[in-house]
Amino acid sequence: xxxxxxxxxxxxxxxxxxxxxxxxxxxxxxxxxxxLTLAALLFDLASSGLARIKPHFFTSFPSRFPAQAGIxxxxxxxxxxxxxxxxxxxxxxxxxxxxxxxxxxxxWFTALIEINIANLAGVPSIVxxxxxxxxxxxxxxxxxxxxxxxxxxxxLILPIVIVATREAIRAIPASMREAAYALGATKWQTTSDxxxxxxxxxxxxGVIIGLSRAIGETAPLITIGALTFIAFLxxxxxxxxxxxxxxxxLWSPYSVMPIQMFNWVSRPQAEFHLNAAxxxxxxxxxxLAMNAVAIYFRYRFRKRIKW
Amino acid sequence: xxxxxVDVGYIAAQRQAKRLAGGANLRKFRERVxxxxxxxxxVFSVAITAGIVWVLVYESWxxxxxxxxxxxxxxxxxxxxxxxxxYGIMPLVTGTLVTSIIALLVALPLGTxxxxxxxxxANNTVREILKPILELLSAVPTxxxxxxxxxxxxxxxxxxxxxxxxxxxxxAGIVIGIMIVPYVSxxxxxxxxxxxxxxxxxxxxxxxxxxxxxxxxLMPAAFSGIASAYVLGFSRAVGETMVVxxxxxxxxxxTLNPTEGAATITxxxxxVSLGDLPHGSIAYQSIFAAGLTLMLMTLVFNIGGxxxxxxxxxxx
Numbered sequence: 200x201x202x203x204x205x206x207x208x209x210x211x212x213x214x215x216x217x218x219x220x221x222x223x224x225x226x227x228x229x230x231x232x233x234x235l236t237l238a239a240l241l242f243d244l245a246s247s248g249l250a251r252i253k254p255h256f257f258t259s260f261p262s263r264f265p266a267q268a269g270i271x272x273x274x275x276x277x278x279x280x281x282x283x284x285x286x287x288x289x290x291x292x293x294x295x296x297x298x299x300x301x302x303x304x305x306x307w308f309t310a311l312i313e314i315n316i317a318n319l320a321g322v323p324s325i326v327x328x329x330x331x332x333x334x335x336x337x338x339x340x341x342x343x344x345x346x347x348x349x350x351x352x353x354x355l356i357l358p359i360v361i362v363a364t365r366e367a368i369r370a371i372p373a374s375m376r377e378a379a380y381a382l383g384a385t386k387w388q389t390t391s392d393x394x395x396x397x398x399x400x401x402x403x404x405g406v407i408i409g410l411s412r413a414i415g416e417t418a419p420l421i422t423i424g425a426l427t428f429i430a431f432l433x434x435x436x437x438x439x440x441x442x443x444x445x446x447x448x449l450w451s452p453y454s455v456m457p458i459q460m461f462n463w464v465s466r467p468q469a470e471f472h473l474n475a476a477x478x479x480x481x482x483x484x485x486x487l488a489m490n491a492v493a494i495y496f497r498y499r500f501r502k503r504i505k506w
Numbered sequence: 507x508x509x510x511x512v513d514v515g516y517i518a519a520q521r522q523a524k525r526l527a528g529g530a531n532l533r534k535f536r537e538r539v540x541x542x543x544x545x546x547x548x549v550f551s552v553a554i555t556a557g558i559v560w561v562l563v564y565e566s567w568x569x570x571x572x573x574x575x576x577x578x579x580x581x582x583x584x585x586x587x588x589x590x591x592x593y594g595i596m597p598l599v600t601g602t603l604v605t606s607i608i609a610l611l612v613a614l615p616l617g618t619x620x621x622x623x624x625x626x627x628a629n630n631t632v633r634e635i636l637k638p639i640l641e642l643l644s645a646v647p648t649x650x651x652x653x654x655x656x657x658x659x660x661x662x663x664x665x666x667x668x669x670x671x672x673x674x675x676x677x678a679g680i681v682i683g684i685m686i687v688p689y690v691s692x693x694x695x696x697x698x699x700x701x702x703x704x705x706x707x708x709x710x711x712x713x714x715x716x717x718x719x720x721x722x723x724l725m726p727a728a729f730s731g732i733a734s735a736y737v738l739g740f741s742r743a744v745g746e747t748m749v750v751x752x753x754x755x756x757x758x759x760x761t762l763n764p765t766e767g768a769a770t771i772t773x774x775x776x777x778v779s780l781g782d783l784p785h786g787s788i789a790y791q792s793i794f795a796a797g798l799t800l801m802l803m804t805l806v807f808n809i810g811g812x813x814x815x816x817x818x819x820x821x822x
Contacts, residue, residue, distance in 0.1 A: 226623025294547030323745020333561035415647025
């Protein structure tokens with residue numbers, strides 16, 4: 200290769216510098232495309248859905264008449280399903296995370312569990328739905344119920360909770376544990392009195408992110424038979440007579456908000472699309488709020504704790 | 507009297523020691539129980555995988571007792587719900603591949619550029635603001651993205667292409683692409699960030715610009731992580747359900763033309779699930795066979811990605 204002259208070199212360097220500056224702009228544009236989409240999406244939802252958001256939208260059942268239809272059964276269903284999901288996913292997820300970080304021996308079985316959790320995070324959500332259809336609905340005979348739905352979503356967010364728990368625990372310096380051991384604390388005392396409280400922020404963030412994902416999940420619930428049109432509410436969990444609390448609602452058929460939205464958006468009449476937009480707006484408000492809380496937690500705990 | 511007192515003290519001490527030992531045993535027992543409980547939680551995650559594999563294989567097994575695998579793989583029509591059912595998975599596979607490839611054509615360039623920008627160009631403040639906002643994209647419920655694809659992106663595309671039908675794979679693919687950008691960009695950025703500083707400094711010392719460093723030094727060095735990001739993006743695109751079910755239509759269609767509508771594997775599963783199929787019928791079993799195909803597709807890509815990573819892994 201011939202040595203380039205000084206002028207050529209200078210030109211080449213200039214060219215490189217220009218490309219470098221150009222890329223800074225390209226990168227900014229690429230980032231803005233993502234954000235622009237988010238903005239367009241929100242604007243689109245708001246422009247068609249905002250008019251529908253009135254008190255009666257939250258207190259009415261779905262109806263054949265778009266203007267009278269509401270999401271009462273859907274939001275009640277979502278709330279109940281989320282309760283089941285949280286109650287089952289949080290203890291199992293945190294337990295598994297604590298075990299893997301604090302207790303697990305380094306052997307092939309632990310490695311298997313770790314690889315398995317990483318792979319579960321990549322399994323399409325509809326496959327969880329198929330599994331739940333075969334297992335929960337028919338094998339265990341839970342039927343097409345709130346219980347099935349809550350458990351399905353719990354499986355779905357389990358990897359998120361486990362990974363978040365592990366990361367939160369890993370951030371705690373060994374000196375914290377050693378101080379507890381030095382005072383004669385057992386492993387569980389150390390874990391429950393020191394490790395868990397310190398990692399609570401990270402765990403909470405993971406749980407909220409997981410639940411916000413579960414709220415928007417649609418596909419797995421369709422496969423396990425959530426209803427798209429439901430004009431009654433599940434049994435109330437609290438009763439006036441003894442024993443005051445009832446779990447009959449667990450077995451009730453249900454609908455959830457994303458499914459209500461899917462039902463409305465797949466109808467040909469444009470009037471129903473407005474209802475879908477309004478439901479989408481409510482869903483977005485909920486997920487964005489949950490994510491904002493999660494970001495706030497992450498930020499606050501990162502700032503406050505200095506080892 | 508003196509000796510008595512000693513004895514009393516001695517006995518008390520002995521009792522105390524015994525009680526402590528008993529307490530220690532009890533405590534040890536409790537520790538064991540708690541540890542075992544948490545062990546079960548961890549094992550539970552393996553049980554999920556086992557459950558998925560078992561259900562898919564078990565129901566597909568029954569499906570393939572009625573339908574030959576040759577027909578499943580070579581037949582060009584998928585008309586399970588018709589009077590003369592045909593069971594060829596090909597139309598569903600092409601639908602899935604076309605939407606996923608469009609999604610990747612959007613997500614990989616965008617995601618990679620964003621990753622390079624955030625890791626090499628943006629300063630800390632900009633990154634701290636942009637990254638969470640970008641990640642909100644992956645928090646949006648997928649059914650909302652479906653709404654967006656059908657009622658915003660498709661009409662927009664129809665202005666450019668007046669012949670575009672209301673249900674088409676193009677708009678679904680584009681929207682899925684945007685949706686998976688944060689997965690690709692976050693993981694790629696992490697991978698580039700993990701490249702040791704001295705390698706980066708070496709490149710700068712040779713007079714390379716940030717762009718040259720990113721493209722010729724960091725990307726090869728972070729290849730393994732970037733490849734995992736791409737593979738995860740593909741898995742997401744293939745498994746995405748609601749966007750295609752809403753915007754790409756539910757008609758199985760053996761075509762590679764993205765401007766047509768076509769059902770994907772996932773959209774088919776949704777369509778069947780919405781109806782009331784009797785448990786144990788062939789159509790019921792067919793959604794598990796479709797699900798198994800989906801899993802195998804992602805598995806093949808994951809293994810491919812793994813081999814690629816192993817081949818090109820850089821270890822520092």
